Amino acid sequence: MAHIVSTRPLIDEGLSGVRDDHTLTVCDPPDGSTRSVDDLIALTDGADVLLSVLADPITEELFAARPELQMVAQYAVGVDNIDLDAAAAHDVAVTHTPDVLTDATADQAWALLLAAARRVPAADRYVREGRFERWETTLLMGTELSRKTLGIVGMGRIGTAVARRALGFGMEVVYHNRTRANPTVERQVNARYVGLDELLKTSDVVSLHCPHNEDSHHLLDAAAFANMKASALLVNTARGPVVDEAALVDALANGEIAGAGLDVFEEEPDVHPGLVEQERVVLAPHLGSATTGTRTRMAQMCVASITALLEGADHVPHRLV
Known part of the structure; x- marks a missing residue:
């Protein structure tokens, strides 16, 4: 025994x-x-x-x-x-x-993306705090995902599952990987292989699904955020240190990107206080497989x-x- x-x-x-x-x-x-x-x-x-x-x-x-x-x-x-x-x-x-957790984590990425795009946490707080008095024409305006571009960094099992879900939203999918995916996979999810710079410049949503190693540490840093659309959203269900959180806080504060949905953090379980203060950031306590x-x-x-x-x-x- x-x-x-x-x-x-x-x-x-x-x-x-x-x-x-x-x-x-x-x-x-x-x-x-x-x-x-x-x-x-x-x-x-x-x-x-x-x-x-x-x-x-x-x-x-x-x-x-x-x-x-x-x-x-x-x-x-x-x-x-x-x-x-x-x-x-x-x-x-x-x-x-x-x-085992491919679909659960892909679902979580989409949950964070939808919550950030349609400002679900802010809307929930608005109702719970008793501020919902009438329908307003410009209240908590969000972002449509249909016909937008989803950029996936890391087209492994989870990244592919996220891309497959994007088909239902009518999104264009581009991806960046260390090596190009199998052409059959590309056809199945209608994804196009691009360089990281092009992905950052053209994507309305950047979703991270790469491992953390020396090459990917702070892959998204100040220069990367400056390269993104001001209207773009970032989703991270991969590893926290892939993102330079201090640079992300600055990018959000300066309007370089519009928002983020984060399930992992650089110094987990500690979260950068600047992220907590950001109304446009959706935070989850590492629930990818939950x-x-x-x-x-x-x-x-x-x-x-x-x-x-x-x-x-x-x-x-x-x-x-």
Whole structure:
């Protein structure tokens, strides 16, 4: 019987596969804070498997302190928080949950886009505060999306799913990627490959779906915002550091772009105060995968990987290390 430590509470239905056969310890910081490496070292005393989330710093220090650790099962697609080289050096398996959240995250991108375009949060506050006294001709004017141009940065699974939804809005889709997408995919979503500068100059909406790495860090900076339409909207459901938040605040304040919908933040969970103050920005607490079905399937994928490793299977699903 193995000892599995989960750093956050997950949907019980998804964890049923390990509760019966192993010892499962589910932790949650009482103050809602994120954990340090020292916290994780303390939590993993005697653990065989660590079930982690993106906010957990999984480092060389942790692996060195817990040589009995066999596996890190990441409850996420991204593994930015895990030192994969250190895991390999310490012979610790690492798995993640790819492909499961494509549609949920694409839906979230569109939810943020529609909310920003039609000023839904401001309208909601207006009604709740008792200010709705009569229909007005110019109240909370928004932006139509029909026949506008959607620029997608990162045409992977999620970016493609976002582009597919744009067909229903009659939008033109352009995209930028490190490599051009398969021509069949381009035809299916009626998307045109362009350089980043052209995408920024011509798009009415810029939606980010690229990974965060050295090349994409602050990909949208002051120069990028200056290149965008004054009427453009930015949507980010990718990674916070892809956007220079200080530059975004300045761009919004100076009218270089019209608004934004953000599900991720540069110093998450901290949010730049200038974004909080902006009426034209829609903010969400990293809800891209936050549907009951998706989060349950993510837990089930972690369980399948853990079970395979502990049972000595020849193949461990979704293994990176």
